[in-house]
Amino acid sequence: MKRAFRIYFPFINAGMQETATYRVNWIFYILGSVLGCFVSYFIWHAVFLSGEGETMNGFTLPQMIVYIFLIFLTSTMIGSDAAWAVGEEVRDGSIAMRLIKPVSYNATFLFQELGNKLLTEMFLVVPLIAGLEIVRTILVGSLQFSVVNLLIYLCSCVLAYLINFFFNICFGFIAFVIKYLWGANMMKNCIVGFLSGAIIPLSFLPETLGRIFMILPFASLNYTPVMIYMGVYQGAELLYFLGLQVFWALFFWGLSKLLWVISVKRLSVQGG
Amino acid sequence: MKQIKRLFRIHRIFVAQELKRMMEYKGDFIVGVIGFLMVQCSNLLFLWIIFNNIPSLMGWSLNEVVFIYGFSLIPKGIDHLFFDNLWAIGHFTVRKGDFDKYLTRPVNTLVHVMFEKLQIDALGELVMGIALVCVSLPQLSIEWSVLKVLLGIAAIFFATFIFTGIKTITAAVAFWSKRSGNIIYMVYMFNDFAKYPVTIYNEFVKNLITYVIPFAFTAYYPALYLLTGENPLYNVGMTVLLSAALMSLGVFVWNRGIRAYESAGS
Numbered sequence: 001m002k003r004a005f006r007i008y009f010p011f012i013n014a015g016m017q018e019t020a021t022y023r024v025n026w027i028f029y030i031l032g033s034v035l036g037c038f039v040s041y042f043i044w045h046a047v048f049l050s051g052e053g054e055t056m057n058g059f060t061l062p063q064m065i066v067y068i069f070l071i072f073l074t075s076t077m078i079g080s081d082a083a084w085a086v087g088e089e090v091r092d093g094s095i096a097m098r099l100i101k102p103v104s105y106n107a108t109f110l111f112q113e114l115g116n117k118l119l120t121e122m123f124l125v126v127p128l129i130a131g132l133e134i135v136r137t138i139l140v141g142s143l144q145f146s147v148v149n150l151l152i153y154l155c156s157c158v159l160a161y162l163i164n165f166f167f168n169i170c171f172g173f174i175a176f177v178i179k180y181l182w183g184a185n186m187m188k189n190c191i192v193g194f195l196s197g198a199i200i201p202l203s204f205l206p207e208t209l210g211r212i213f214m215i216l217p218f219a220s221l222n223y224t225p226v227m228i229y230m231g232v233y234q235g236a237e238l239l240y241f242l243g244l245q246v247f248w249a250l251f252f253w254g255l256s257k258l259l260w261v262i263s264v265k266r267l268s269v270q271g272g
Numbered sequence: 273m274k275q276i277k278r279l280f281r282i283h284r285i286f287v288a289q290e291l292k293r294m295m296e297y298k299g300d301f302i303v304g305v306i307g308f309l310m311v312q313c314s315n316l317l318f319l320w321i322i323f324n325n326i327p328s329l330m331g332w333s334l335n336e337v338v339f340i341y342g343f344s345l346i347p348k349g350i351d352h353l354f355f356d357n358l359w360a361i362g363h364f365t366v367r368k369g370d371f372d373k374y375l376t377r378p379v380n381t382l383v384h385v386m387f388e389k390l391q392i393d394a395l396g397e398l399v400m401g402i403a404l405v406c407v408s409l410p411q412l413s414i415e416w417s418v419l420k421v422l423l424g425i426a427a428i429f430f431a432t433f434i435f436t437g438i439k440t441i442t443a444a445v446a447f448w449s450k451r452s453g454n455i456i457y458m459v460y461m462f463n464d465f466a467k468y469p470v471t472i473y474n475e476f477v478k479n480l481i482t483y484v485i486p487f488a489f490t491a492y493y494p495a496l497y498l499l500t501g502e503n504p505l506y507n508v509g510m511t512v513l514l515s516a517a518l519m520s521l522g523v524f525v526w527n528r529g530i531r532a533y534e535s536a537g538s
Contacts, residue, residue: 025454032458038477039464043322043329046472050326057325180300183393186307194314204321 007103008111015115026120033072040068057203062139063230064201066132070226071198073128077121078161078221082109083188086172087181090263099264106169106256113165146231152238153229159245160221166252167217173259176266197223217248282379283387290390301392308396312345316404332469335411336499342404343498344467344491347431349398355436356391358443363453366446372535382440382526414499423508427494430515434490435463437518440526447529463487486514 019026048061059067086109089095098105133145171188178184193199195218202210202223213219224241227233233241294301319341323334365371374381442459445452462480466487470478481488489511497507 022451025451028454028458032454032461035458035461036464039468042465042473042477043468046330047322047326050329178299178303180297180303183300183303183307187303187310190307190310190314194317199314200318200321204325 008107011108011111012115012118015112015117016119017115018112019116019119030076030124033076037068037072041065044068057201059201059203062136065139066136066230067201067226069128069132070229071222073124074157074160074222074225075196075198076124077117077157078164080113080161080165080168082113082165082168083172083174083185084168084181085109086169087175087185090173090175091181105260106166109169110165117161149229149231152242153225156225156228156242156245159242159249160225162249163217163245163252164221166249166256169256170252170259173263176263192218192221195219196221197226215244217252220245220248279383279387282383286387287390290392294390294392304393305396305399308393309400312397312400315341329469330472332471335408337469338404339408339412339499340469340491340495341467342401342408343428343495344463345397345401345404347428347490348435348463349394349396349401350428350432351435351439352394352397353391355386355439356394357385357389358436358439359453359456360389361385362443362446362451362456364451366533367450369535371533375530381530382523386436412499415501419504420498420501423504424494424498427497427508427511430512431490431494433515433519434486434511437515437520437522438485438487440522441518444522444526444529447526447533459485463490466491468492486510486518489514 044064045061048056048064054060056064086095089098098108129150133143137143137145174184175181195213195216197213197219202213202219204210205213214223220241224233224245228238228241316338319334319337323329323337328334329337361371374384377384379387438459439456442452442456445455462485465473465477465481470481470488470492473481478488482493493507494511496502497504
């Protein structure tokens with residue numbers, strides 16, 4: 001354990017330094033992405049004004065606002081560039097360098113990214129949650145915030161991040177087949193966005209479809225943590241969905257190991 | 273005149289080169305186009321599901337919203353198809369010191385950058401935009417006249433250069449800061465507001481996308497003119513005016529940037 005820490009701590013550190021260097025760039029990126037939330041906000045605002053009644057598929061407008069911004073927060077927190085990184089290395093052959101080093105291939109990525117995230121997320125979570133709760137309190141008239149939900153939400157995000165990380169590692173191996181990672185990545189993000197409830201809450205979908213999506217790993221990425229924060233999942237249901245997250249995390253971890261073994265056998269690096 | 277002829281010839285050569293490259297990687301081309309198509313499809317699915325829950329969006333019917341959305345994709349797609357290389361300037365060309373090559377060529381740097389790449393992925397957006405306009409048109413009772421068709425085409429042409437102008441200005445920031453990719457991204461994201469009728473926004477956002485970062489003139493206002501026939505002088509005229517203004521500003525900032533540019537790298 002101690003040894004592992006000594007090996008991987010420099011990767012965390014490197015990740016943090018990387019983010020600190022490009023912080024201005026990151027701020028503009030976040031600002032741009034937040035704009036997308038405001039577009040959604042205005043659309044939903046108009047939708048609720050145009051619809052009859054206060055609730056729509058179980059959502060009130062204040063809940064929808066919380067949903068939009070939390071989906072954004074969650075997807076930023078669990079976001080992983082692993083697919084990109086693996087794919088690039090497969091393509092340009094630098095994966096060979098990783099093979100000769102006595103560290104776990106996946107773990108180096110994981111810790112470097114964690115370093116990245118530690119810095120960025122502290123700057124994002126606190127102001128966003130605080131701002132959101134202030135707005136919600138004003139809209140609803142009473143404080144809805146629950147510390148317990150927030151804590152379980154953060155745990156659920158960690159699980160979601162692990163699922164996403166290992167899923168992306170698996171996806172990165174697609175570079176063996178598709179050379180154009182940028183396009184493939186866009187397709188993946190689009191599908192994941194839809195299936196994970198990031199584009200529209202799953203409860204707006206036809207019931208059977210929604211139920212199927214709920215079991216698929218993608219709902220575990222984004223929908224589950226947000227529902228936990230909003231207090232929709234309670235008791236046994238909560239445990240079920242957390243368990244499902246653990247299952248998918250283990251599943252993709254195993255799959256990434258398997259793909260790694262297969263790929264290394266197939267790998268032929270050009271040049272050198 | 274002779275110079276313009278020369279530019280067209282250069283463009284042809286660059287495009288031919290790009291097409292050759294593309295034929296080499298046919299798979300990439302298909303993946304990219306399908307990727308962009310899928311992004312648009314998921315947005316449409318979103319609209320469709322929303323409209324299943326409400327009769328109209330603050331008075332706008334699904335067909336009208338789809339028409340505006342589709343219209344917005346056309347100039348965006350054209351700009352994306354031809355002038356996508358500006359993104360690269362902001363993201364890495366300047367930072368990696370690769371910009372030097374443009375300075376050594378006997379062509380205007382901005383022209384060279386713009387002509388160099390053809391982003392075929394954009395066909396996904398362009399095809400989708402045209403398809404949406406075509407699908408929604410028969411359901412809408414629009415009175416067509418020759419003038420309207422001509423103004424519609426003009427609006428698409430000039431709206432394209434609103435995108436290009438804004439991209440040029442923000443990309444040129446990289447000449448001072450070495451890296452402006454995410455500034456382009458941030459400003460570009462305002463375009464998302466313009467895909468929907470601006471009446472759903474509050475005054476602040478409405479003014480912002482009309483006067484400050486005038487993406488509303490790439491879609492909503494010209495589309496409004498086509499839908500209603502109202503006020504062509506403002507709805508289309510402003511598109512022309514802003515497009516010229518932003519493009520001129522873009523050229524100005526770019527040239528200042530070139531003068532301030534110090535090569536990066538070793």
